[in-house]
Amino acid sequence: MMEYKAPKEAYKGMVREVTIGKGDKTMKIGGETILPLHFFDEGSLPNPPKFALEVLDMEPTDKTQHLMEPFADVISDPIKWAKKCEGFGVDAICLMLVSTDPAEKDAPADGAAQLVKRMVGEIKKPLIVYGSGDEKKDAEVLPKVAQVCAGENLLIGPVQKENFEVVGKAILDNGHVAIAQSPLDINLLKELNVKLCKFLPPERVVIDPLSSALGYGIEYSFSLIERVKQIGVITKDSMTMMPIIANLGDECWKTKQAKENRTQGLLWEGMTALSLYLAGANILVLRHPETLKSIKETIGR
Amino acid sequence: MIIIGENIHVIAKDVSVAIRERNATVIQGLTKEQTQSGANYIDLNVGPMKKDTEETMKWLVNCVQEATDLPLSIDTMNPVAMEAGLKFCRKRALINSASGKTDSKAQMLPLAKKYNADVVVSVMTDKGMPPEVESKIESIMETVAHANELGIPNEDIWVDPIILPVSTAGEGQNIAVGNLEFIRILQDVLPGVKSTVGLSNISNGVPAHLRPILNRTYLVMLGRNGLYSAIADPLDEELMAFMKGELSQITDLIYRTMDGEEIDLSPLPQKEVAYVKTARVLMAQSLYSDAWLEI
Numbered sequence: 001m002m003e004y005k006a007p008k009e010a011y012k013g014m015v016r017e018v019t020i021g022k023g024d025k026t027m028k029i030g031g032e033t034i035l036p037l038h039f040f041d042e043g044s045l046p047n048p049p050k051f052a053l054e055v056l057d058m059e060p061t062d063k064t065q066h067l068m069e070p071f072a073d074v075i076s077d078p079i080k081w082a083k084k085c086e087g088f089g090v091d092a093i094c095l096m097l098v099s100t101d102p103a104e105k106d107a108p109a110d111g112a113a114q115l116v117k118r119m120v121g122e123i124k125k126p127l128i129v130y131g132s133g134d135e136k137k138d139a140e141v142l143p144k145v146a147q148v149c150a151g152e153n154l155l156i157g158p159v160q161k162e163n164f165e166v167v168g169k170a171i172l173d174n175g176h177v178a179i180a181q182s183p184l185d186i187n188l189l190k191e192l193n194v195k196l197c198k199f200l201p202p203e204r205v206v207i208d209p210l211s212s213a214l215g216y217g218i219e220y221s222f223s224l225i226e227r228v229k230q231i232g233v234i235t236k237d238s239m240t241m242m243p244i245i246a247n248l249g250d251e252c253w254k255t256k257q258a259k260e261n262r263t264q265g266l267l268w269e270g271m272t273a274l275s276l277y278l279a280g281a282n283i284l285v286l287r288h289p290e291t292l293k294s295i296k297e298t299i300g301r
Numbered sequence: 302m303i304i305i306g307e308n309i310h311v312i313a314k315d316v317s318v319a320i321r322e323r324n325a326t327v328i329q330g331l332t333k334e335q336t337q338s339g340a341n342y343i344d345l346n347v348g349p350m351k352k353d354t355e356e357t358m359k360w361l362v363n364c365v366q367e368a369t370d371l372p373l374s375i376d377t378m379n380p381v382a383m384e385a386g387l388k389f390c391r392k393r394a395l396i397n398s399a400s401g402k403t404d405s406k407a408q409m410l411p412l413a414k415k416y417n418a419d420v421v422v423s424v425m426t427d428k429g430m431p432p433e434v435e436s437k438i439e440s441i442m443e444t445v446a447h448a449n450e451l452g453i454p455n456e457d458i459w460v461d462p463i464i465l466p467v468s469t470a471g472e473g474q475n476i477a478v479g480n481l482e483f484i485r486i487l488q489d490v491l492p493g494v495k496s497t498v499g500l501s502n503i504s505n506g507v508p509a510h511l512r513p514i515l516n517r518t519y520l521v522m523l524g525r526n527g528l529y530s531a532i533a534d535p536l537d538e539e540l541m542a543f544m545k546g547e548l549s550q551i552t553d554l555i556y557r558t559m560d561g562e563e564i565d566l567s568p569l570p571q572k573e574v575a576y577v578k579t580a581r582v583l584m585a586q587s588l589y590s591d592a593w594l595e596i
Contacts, residue, residue: 185470191590198595227471237588239596 010042011035013236015229015282016203017047018243020092020155020177021126027091029206029282030243035233036226036280050091050283051292052128054249055081057115058099058107066262067253070289078115082123088289089296092155094128094247095119100141101132109141113148120152128155128285130179130247135162143170150174155245157181158208161188164196172200179245181208184220186227186240193239202242206283211248213255214272221246225279246276249287266290274298302520302544303530305374305395306340307501309365311348320347323360329368336369339545340535342395343369345386346376358385366391374421374532380408387416394418397532398461400425401444413453421497422448423461430463434479437462438490445491455493459530464498466505467515467582467589474585477503477519481559481584485526495529503583508591513537518579520544521555555580 017031029050033043059076060068074080082093095116099107116129129145131138142156143166157179159167164180171178180196182188189209196205209224225244232241252258252272258265269291273284277299286292308331311317319327332343343365350357358375365373372392375383387394398421399409413420422444424430424437431437441460448458462483467473480498487496503519504512517540520531524544535541542548554573557564558580566574575594581587587596 186588187468187470187590189590190588191592194590194592194596223471231588235588239590240588 006040008040008042009038011233011236013233013241014043015232015243016241018177018203018206020128020153022151022153025124025126026153027126033233036229036278047282049277049281051296052092052094052283052285053085053088053090053289053292054094054096054247054285054287055085056096056098057112058105061104062253062259064253064259064265066265067258067288079119079122082119085289086123086125088292090125090292092126092128092283093119093123094130094285096130096250097141097145098132100137101134102137103134104132106137109144112141113144116145116154117148120149120154126155127152128179128245128283130157133158135160139163139166142167146170146174146176149176153177155179155206157206157245159192159196161192161195164192168196168200171204177204177206179206179208180242181210184210184212184217184224186224186231189224189228190237190239193242197239202238205242207240207242207244208247209244211246211251211272211276211281213248213251213258214268214275215257216251216255218272218275222275222279225276225281229280243282244280245283245285246273246281247285248272248276249285249291253287266294270294270298302524302528303341303497304339304535304541304544305342305344305397305497305530305532306335306338306535307344307346307499307532308335308534308536309344310346312346320357320361325364325367328361328364332365332368335535336371338535338538339541340371341530342374343371344374344376344397344532347382347386348377349379350377350382351379354379354382355385358382359389362386362389376532378405380412383409384412384416387412387418390416390418395459396420398423399444399448401440401447402427406444406447410448410451410453413448413457414451419457419459419495420448420453421459421461423463425463434482434486437479437483438486442490445494455491456495458491459495459497460487460491461497461499464500464502464519466507467503467519468506468591474582474589477583478585481522481526484523484528488527496527497530497532498523498528500531500533511591511594513539514575514579514594515583516540517543518555518576519583521552522559522580522583525556525559551576558586559584561586 014033015030028047032045034041097112099105131142155177158181159178182192212221228240231237252269258268374395374397375386376397399405400423424441426440431440462480465476467477504515582593
């Protein structure tokens with residue numbers, strides 16, 4: 001009788017390992033030489049996916065009670081909020097500079113950069129910084145953040161096709177890592193990486209493909225993340241071999257379903273996170289500490 | 302390769318205005334330019350042509366025929382406009398196009414017999430566009446069998462696999478590869494049929510200055526696999542040079558890329574490098590992005 005031998009794939013590509021933070025507060029993401037969770041194949045996953053909790057730089061306009069409750073006492077102080085997050089066992093903090101959004105407070109770049117600097121000094125975990133997503137305002141805010149925090153090796157974004165030159169340059173000159181963001185399209189994603197990597201080493205780029213919530217287009221995010229990994233790991237396409245950040249907390253808590261009640265909200269964020277984890281995200285940004293807890297239990301770490 | 306000149310096309314503003322205002326100078330100018338550039342047919346893409354159909358088609362067909370001796374390809378989905386045009390064609394015309402859709406089989410295909418014309422038959426069916434090479438072959442075999450029953454021989458049928466933009470995220474590149482395969486096996490499946498493609502659709506959605514190299518490279522690739530004709534731009538001198546076999550070195554590089562050879566780009570001139578990179582993208586060897594020439 002023939003003995004069954006399970007096939008074992010070996011891949012020629014990999015996901016680049018990217019280090020974020022410095023000194024004793026560093027974190028490594030990526031570095032895998034296998035497809036997501038293909039532990040049965042040849043290769044390894046040296047850095048299991050990481051989890052961050054997000055902190056807003058202003059009191060949230062969304063007052064959904066079951067979302068605010070864990071942070072009710074620190075909601076108007078981003079630094080205390082971040083420290084409280086550290087108590088929940090995060091791998092990193094993700095600061096959202098929403099106040100700089102022209103549609104919110106249009107807060108100036110200087111103040112935002114100073115807050116980031118203070119936070120770097122106060123927290124014990126690596127820091128991710130997201131601008132408002134307004135590509136014009138981010139072109140002012142993010143370079144300022146990069147300069148004021150020079151050498152801190154922060155993960156900064158979103159770098160978009162409209163502002164990659166100015167934001168990418170500031171990230172390069174000041175020793176940080178870029179979050180390259182494109183709108184749910186693998187061809188646009190690659191194009192941005194090609195343009196960015198003309199001056200920024202690819203080891204300093206993390207991909208944000210945009211993460212849609214369950215029921216709001218998660219299929220697109222899932223298959224895009226999956227495809228980026230396949231093209232990078234299987235075909236060794238240098239411009240998709242970057243780790244992926246799934247910034248999903250805000251997307252989930254925007255939904256009607258998550259706002260309706262606590263259990264539903266936690267499940268919404270949890271299922272979205274778990275799905276994108278399975279697709280191959282290397283770092284996931286969540287909003288609620290309960291989600292963090294339950295997803296860690298689910299994947300057994 | 303038979304080139305069907307695509308430049309009389311109602312989507313072009315000057316053409317639609319010229320047809321509406323009966324401006325023969327514009328139409329005949331485009332006709333002459335394409336004829337002199339070596340086109341083998343002049344395509345008249347008139348769109349659905351719902352208004353003044355008879356009058357307009359009569360005027361247009363006669364206007365073009367005054368300026369060229371080339372045969373015409375009447376390009377419309379409207380069988381009334383098609384018949385109106387065919388009536389005035391002096392040479393054996395090309396019906397562009399019929400398909401496997403019920404309406405088209407009933408109204409468009411019979412015109413090929415009635416007017417003794419050649420006919421483009423696409424793989425489209427009532428269910429839409431068949432997704433895979435196998436289903437495309439299956440659907441075209443059915444439609445061609447139907448055409449045969451109407452008395453249209455394979456030799457009069459120009460099969461169109463339907464080209465889609467290579468830049469479509471996800472599937473564009475796989476479809477481009479699939480259509481190459483389709484053309485390669487077509488003669489084995491339907492001996493004697495001819496073939497054609499709407500070439501420029503491969504580069505639809507791509508920045509304008511990058512479109513010609515995609516069109517040219519893909520035509521060279523399709524040509525190698527046996528493509529009989531293409532609706533294309535005869536005013537593109539480099540495209541026509543390829544078709545005349547004048548750029549044999551680049552053609553050879555494209556062929557070798559198709560065969561999966563890892564060509565060393567370092568000793569090659571810039572232009573050759575661009576063609577190899579383009580062929581790699583069209584073979585889905587490397588993921589498409591608008592920056593494909595910059596890597």
